[in-house]
Amino acid sequence: MPFNGKSGKFNASINAVEVGCGEKAIKIGGENVLPFYTFDAPIENAPKVGVMITDLGLDNEPEGVKAYYAGCSTMGEIAKKASEMPGADFVCLRLIGADPNGANKSTEECMEIVKEVIDAIDVPLVIEGCKNVAKDTELLSKAADVAQGKNVIILSAREEDYKGIGAAAGLAYNQKVGAESAVDINLAKQLNVLITQLGVQPANIVMNVGTAAVGYGFEYVVSTMDRVKAAALSQNDAQLQMPIITPVAEEAWNVKEAMASEEDMPEWGPVEQRGIDMEVSTAASVLACGSNAVIVKHPVTVATISKMIKELM
Structure with missing residues (x-):
């Protein structure tokens, strides 16, 4: 009896969200x-790879990362170099220096960095906060303002601060939330509804x-993403049809x-290679x-994951 494969193509689809402006959007x-x-249906928009940089520069980065940015002395230069990394599709600026429990940079100082990065790159930008709810509400709302017209992703709005960040980014300044x-x-789903x-x-x-780094409760990540995609596609749940973006670097x-x-x-081998392995495996x-x-x-990591995506598409 011949085998007749069943198509895995769904009537529902994930929303297509455009980020950035111009030819490099x-x-x-x-x-x-x-x-x-792809054997069931063409995937028009391949997964994308972003490069994370932080407002703290390169002081705490692995040697291989520092080597790539050799000669860069300003955030604008670092951002431009990140945007040119082979395999990169976008840049993510993480404003970790704003954390009140860390460097506690002022919002004004962080916005100067945001503007410098925006002026330096022509690829899409993701702006991430410092994970302090009170600071991020002010920080990310202001970042949405500074980035007007650039169609950036403001990452992230959480249950505690979605009203302020969502209203500023998604309504007042027409950014992606x-x-x-x-x-x-x-x-x-609840947060999407709100x-x-x-x-x-x-x-x-x-x-x-x-997410989590592989080996650290990652089975919960797998089951959650699987259930999200299943509900979005097989159940046509419109409140779960938003695309997923995952910050891997900060976990791995x-x-x-x-x-x-x-x-x-x-016995574990070179420390930097271990970090790369964790990042590649998680991504x-x-x-x-x-x-x-x-x-x-x-x-x-960027080169490896970009190659993997191309070969699987």
């Missing part, structure tokens, strides 16, 4: 099949459903495998689970 989402199921939840399909009730159009929303480089010194753990895994874009930082 990108679209994420738009597919109506499971991740990389990143809805961030904590690895739970119900929380992800943001759309503000008046933000679904086509202006992307989801950060949360902050686990013990990427941080323990070679003196303490000689590849979330893409296989349904993420439409990943944010990483090491040039080796």
Whole structure:
């Protein structure tokens, strides 16, 4: 008896969200099949790879990252170099220096950096806060203003601050809003509902459903992304049809495998290579689970993941 394969093409699809302006604008989402199921239907918008930089510069970065940016002394130069990294589709500026428990940079100082980065690059930009709810409400609302006309993603609006960030980014300044939840399909859907009730159009929303480095409760990430994509495509759930963007770098480089010194753990091998391995493994895994874009930082990771995407498409 001949085998007749069943198509995995769905009638529903993930929203296609455009980020950036001009010739280098990108679209994420738009597919109506499971991740990389190009044998069922064409995937017009391949997953995208972003490069993370921070307002703290290069002082705390791995040697391979520092080497790539050698000669860069300003945030504008770092951003431009990041935008030129082989395999990169966009840049993510993380304003970690604004954290009140860290450098506690003022909003005004951070906005000067945002403007410098915007002026230096011609690729799409994602702006991420410092993870302090009170500071991010002010910081990201102002960033949406400074980036007017650039069609950036403001990452992220959470349950605690979605009103301020969603209203500023998604309504007042017509930016894309990143809805961030904590690895739970119900929380992800609830936040999308709340943001759309503000008046933000679904086509202006992307989801950060949360992640973890591989090996650190990653099975929850897998099950959450699988359920999100299944509900969006097979159940035509419009409140879960926003594309997913996943900041991988901040998770992968902050686990013990990427941080323990070679003196303490000689059997683990070179510390930087471990960090790259964690970043590549995590990025590849979330893409296989349904993420439409990943944010990483090491040039080796960007090249590896970009090559993987091309070969699977």
